[in-house]
Amino acid sequence: MWSRQGLSSHQSRRSPRVRYRHWIFKLPLARNYRGMVVGRTILFKGDESEVSRTLFQHELLHQEQIDRHGIARFYFIYLRDYLANLWRLRNHDAAYRNIPFEKEAFERESETGEDDDHAYPARRSISSISASVNPK
Numbered sequence: 747m748w749s750r751q752g753l754s755s756h757q758s759r760r761s762p763r764v765r766y767r768h769w770i771f772k773l774p775l776a777r778n779y780r781g782m783v784v785g786r787t788i789l790f791k792g793d794e795s796e797v798s799r800t801l802f803q804h805e806l807l808h809q810e811q812i813d814r815h816g817i818a819r820f821y822f823i824y825l826r827d828y829l830a831n832l833w834r835l836r837n838h839d840a841a842y843r844n845i846p847f848e849k850e851a852f853e854r855e856s857e858t859g860e861d862d863d864h865a866y867p868a869r870r871s872i873s874s875i876s877a878s879v880n881p882k
Contacts, residue, residue, distance in 0.1 A: 762809050763787040766794050783808040785817055804855040811847050823847070 763786060770776050770784075771791040780791045781801050788805045790797050812820045824847055831841035842848060 760786065762806075764790070766790045766797070767792065781805045783812065786812075800855050803857065804851045807851040807854055808847065811850070820847070 762783070765787060768789040768791065770782075770789055771779065776782065781797065781804065782789050783805055786809075788802075788809065790801075790805075814820075815823065824845060827845045827847070828841055831844045832838065835841050835844065843852075
């Protein structure tokens, strides 16, 4: 059974909400992404069965980063680093991959020891993950 316990002791103070099949991924700037964190909410493009453990872990790591830095500071640093990388590298994908928060999340996303890519469909349902993040 996989849960948020795989994260370090810096894990979030409050459990984030998780939303699947979110409308935001229909917007032009978000169309190519499969997951993102907006404040205290993790949004996914697909339904629960389409989200890999690695992708879920990646987004939880961003939530941990937000907890460490605060919401406003996290997004300020994230945008600043993205824009500086875009200016320097002249390529969106390279700019995104070189944001320090993304580099940390990509390096740590496989801490569970399973599922080392963001492949669809997920190898197993992540109901237990959602249950631990979204207690009813």
